């Protein structure tokens with residue numbers, strides 16, 4: 805993936821996993837494997853990153869990716885809802901962002917179909933292949949989550965993604 809261009813070997817992957825363990829201990833990122841129920845295979849990753857929880861801040865940002873041969877099955881959307889439950893429930897955060905490059909149509913669909921509010925464009929937000937890209941910023945507050953959760957809960961209990 806363009807933003808993980810450094811990661812090519814098994815050693816890189818091990819290093820990445822060790823990094824996620826360190827971040828989890830530090831409370832700055834919580835990364836999860838997305839496992840397909842039918843096959844028990846790891847088909848992607850989803851995480852709560854840039855977690856800031858102190859006297860002043862109470863926020864984080866969501867990131868996700870799904871193996872290219874398993875996209876279009878609702879896995880990223882389901883993982884996003886579960887991360888939001890973790891963020892607002894277990895961590896008690898006040899705000900969670902989903903930032904997406906404007907040309908990433910598939911990823912944009914995720915906050916849009918969940919009804920997450922679009923707040924605006926953060927310019928020059930991330931460097932990818934040597935160029936700074938803008939991000940569309942979608943965000944929920946804890947109050948938004950409480951309002952949207954009943955709808956998502958029904959969706960999850962009706963099977964959510966196809967689950968392979």
Ligand SMILES: CC(C)(COP(=O)(O)OP(=O)(O)OC[C@H]1O[C@@H](n2cnc3c(N)ncnc32)[C@H](O)[C@@H]1OP(=O)(O)O)[C@@H](O)C(=O)NCCC(=O)NCCS
Nearest residue numbers: 868869870875876877878879880881903904908910911913
């Ligand atoms: C973006 C990404 C996470 C989506 O994962 P996913 O599990 O396919 O997502 P979902 O199935 O939950 O839904 C995403 C939307 O994209 C559409 N989509 C997914 N794969 C598609 C494909 N191959 N062709 C066309 N549309 C596709 C889905 O139909 C869905 O829209 P809809 O509900 O209106 O039909 C995945 O494509 C990916 O990992 N991309 C590369 C990494 C990336 O861009 N991460 C996000 C950074 S912000």
